[in-house]
Amino acid sequence: MHNFDLPHSALRRIDLNLLVAFDALMQERHVSRAAQRLNLGQPAMSHALARLRELLHDPLFFRIGTQMEPTARAIELAPQIHTWLEQANQFLLQEPLFNPAQAQGTFSLSTPDGLEAMLFPALIATLRQQAPMIGLRSYLLEIDQQLAALDKDEVDCLISASPLPCRDWHSQLPLLESGFVALYSTRQLQLPPRPSLSDLSAYKQVTSSYRGSTAGVVDHLFAEHGLERTIVAMSASLLATGRILQQAPLISIQPALYLPLFEHLPEIDHVCLDPDLCIRISLIWHSRNDSHPLHQFLRSALIENLGRLFGPLIQDTHAPEGEEPH
Numbered sequence: 001m002h003n004f005d006l007p008h009s010a011l012r013r014i015d016l017n018l019l020v021a022f023d024a025l026m027q028e029r030h031v032s033r034a035a036q037r038l039n040l041g042q043p044a045m046s047h048a049l050a051r052l053r054e055l056l057h058d059p060l061f062f063r064i065g066t067q068m069e070p071t072a073r074a075i076e077l078a079p080q081i082h083t084w085l086e087q088a089n090q091f092l093l094q095e096p097l098f099n100p101a102q103a104q105g106t107f108s109l110s111t112p113d114g115l116e117a118m119l120f121p122a123l124i125a126t127l128r129q130q131a132p133m134i135g136l137r138s139y140l141l142e143i144d145q146q147l148a149a150l151d152k153d154e155v156d157c158l159i160s161a162s163p164l165p166c167r168d169w170h171s172q173l174p175l176l177e178s179g180f181v182a183l184y185s186t187r188q189l190q191l192p193p194r195p196s197l198s199d200l201s202a203y204k205q206v207t208s209s210y211r212g213s214t215a216g217v218v219d220h221l222f223a224e225h226g227l228e229r230t231i232v233a234m235s236a237s238l239l240a241t242g243r244i245l246q247q248a249p250l251i252s253i254q255p256a257l258y259l260p261l262f263e264h265l266p267e268i269d270h271v272c273l274d275p276d277l278c279i280r281i282s283l284i285w286h287s288r289n290d291s292h293p294l295h296q297f298l299r300s301a302l303i304e305n306l307g308r309l310f311g312p313l314i315q316d317t318h319a320p321e322g323e324e325p326h
Helices: 016-028 031-037 042-056 072-093 113-130 143-151 197-201 217-224 239-247 256-261 293-310 314-318
Strands: 061-064 067-070 105-110 134-139 157-160 170-178 180-185 204-208 230-235 252-255 268-272 279-286
Touching: 016 031, 016 042, 016 072, 031 042, 067 072, 105 293, 113 134, 113 256, 113 293, 143 157, 143 279, 157 293, 170 256, 170 293, 170 314, 180 239, 180 256, 197 217, 204 239, 204 252, 230 239, 239 252, 239 268, 252 256, 279 293
Parallel strands: 105 134, 105 157, 204 230
Antiparallel strands: 061 067, 157 279, 170 279, 180 252, 180 268
């Protein structure tokens, strides 16, 4: 047995209500007034005193006139019991005070490459201003590893565009929906203003995937129409894609919300795909952190900065007021 183990089987005999009654008696030195303080009847208070005497093997109080005078044992116990009750009141009954400016720790987030490029500059600036002792870490995780990393407390939150098999202990907040666009260089190619999937399948393509896999919602859409796209290049970085398009006659199909990452590049233009092709992006975390003050602050910072980037989020119009849906 470790020296910090507690004798739980013995301690379970202690009723916290008895300690509260003892403290009230020490404060009032009168059974009726102590009972009033606890909103109890006098018989209930007398019964509590009898149980205390049996538990502690000491009379604890003697009646002298109208007063209840404590024994030496009661005087010895009183400061420690009062401290325990103060601590219980502070840590169990009072809402914890949270000051972001004094909070310390590291927040880890797994998010798609493109969203990281768009979100992190503003999010880091927010943390530097409001919570300067909080560090931020980003991790690229395989889709099938994301929930496991969350469960193992290896990451605090996921921003995911994949329909993950969340369990009862995962909290999930829908954030955004995005269609898709086909990006290309106007110097390298000319695309029709509203190309069909058959039109797009005729163009060689570059894709971005840190997983080294091309299979995804776009490929499934092509397959559903009996088509297959030809991918001749794959980059682990989304930010390299625009530079590739500037120098090669290729197209790249990307979520429409990534357009701001390419708009500053000369000659890069886009056409929109079928509006039925859409992904939903969600914020996911472990339910054990639902009420954690620091976690709540950081989730709010994420949501606030995403709202500034993309306008009203799904949760702004669908979530009950003051509630984060699971």
